[in-house]
Amino acid sequence: MNETLITLERVSKVYRVGEENFTALNDVSMAVGEGAFMSFVGPSGSGKTTLLNLIGGLDRPTTGEVFFNGASLGNMGRSQLAAYRRENIGFIFQTFNLLPVYSVYENILFPLILNGRKESCVRERVESMVAKVGLTEHISKKPAQLSGGQCQRVAIARALVKDPLLILADEPTANLDSENSLQILELMRELNREYKAAVIFSTHDEKVTRYIRREVRLEDGKVSWDKRRDGAEIET
Numbered sequence: 405m406n407e408t409l410i411t412l413e414r415v416s417k418v419y420r421v422g423e424e425n426f427t428a429l430n431d432v433s434m435a436v437g438e439g440a441f442m443s444f445v446g447p448s449g450s451g452k453t454t455l456l457n458l459i460g461g462l463d464r465p466t467t468g469e470v471f472f473n474g475a476s477l478g479n480m481g482r483s484q485l486a487a488y489r490r491e492n493i494g495f496i497f498q499t500f501n502l503l504p505v506y507s508v509y510e511n512i513l514f515p516l517i518l519n520g521r522k523e524s525c526v527r528e529r530v531e532s533m534v535a536k537v538g539l540t541e542h543i544s545k546k547p548a549q550l551s552g553g554q555c556q557r558v559a560i561a562r563a564l565v566k567d568p569l570l571i572l573a574d575e576p577t578a579n580l581d582s583e584n585s586l587q588i589l590e591l592m593r594e595l596n597r598e599y600k601a602a603v604i605f606s607t608h609d610e611k612v613t614r615y616i617r618r619e620v621r622l623e624d625g626k627v628s629w630d631k632r633r634d635g636a637e638i639e640t
């Protein structure tokens with residue numbers, strides 16, 4: 405049995421828009437196990453990004469609590485929350501968010517430098533991550549010299565290089581064609597198995613469901629269903 409990594413307890417997020425309150429998440433509770441491979445699905449505006457941001461400590465809930473390995477994020481101050489993100493979480497974004505002046509190698513090295521590691525001590529690790537995502541030939545290129553699929557591979561390697569317990573990916577395949585999307589999902593699944601990092605991603609994409617072991621559907625900020633598939637890939 406996997407241990408619980410994340411617990412959401414009655415989490416709500418209410419935004420103040422002018423004079424009105426807008427409820428983006430409404431009383432969401434769930435537990436996510438170590439090593440999970442799951443997605444948040446649902447229509448635009450249903451709260452997927454909001455939920456990822458709360459789990460990632462990028463934002464705080466209006467009510468309710470988020471726990472990571474039993475520790476409440478609500479009890480952490482700003483700098484503790486920043487350390488929580490830096491040490492435990494790899495983020496992958498729809499638009500890749502690579503540093504344009506840095507090479508593939510430097511983009512992947514960057515989170516380790518932020519965590520106080522010396523380049524000479526981690527060079528091999530960075531190079532092996534580059535190889536894992538199939539970019540050895542492109543290691544010295546800058547993001548503008550890469551395709552979208554290659555950029556997302558860099559982002560995956562950057563998210564994994566610090567060996568995080570959790571990867572949060574907000575629509576990681578939204579800017580990719582269907583062949584690249586499937587390759588990226590396959591890579592994420594492979595690395596999830598190998599590195600044991602839990603992966604939670606949001607998606608609109610129906611094609612991804614065959615890789616997913618658990619799918620949580622959001623509608624109007626509420627969980628409308630939570631489907632688990634035991635066993636690995638089930639063809640859809």
Ligand SMILES: Nc1ncnc2c1ncn2[C@@H]1O[C@H](COP(=O)(O)OP(=O)(O)OP(=O)(O)O)[C@@H](O)[C@H]1O
Pocket residue numbers: 419420421426427428446447448449450451452453454455
């Ligand atoms: N900072 C904010 N202020 C006010 N309302 C917000 C803010 N951020 C998000 N919202 C609203 O909260 C709701 C949920 O937004 P969210 O971005 O989580 O949706 P989503 O499911 O990720 O949608 P998409 O699939 O389009 O990315 C939306 O109606 C959005 O307009």
Ligand SMILES: [Mg+2]
Pocket residue numbers: 452453454574606
């Ligand atoms: Mg979103």
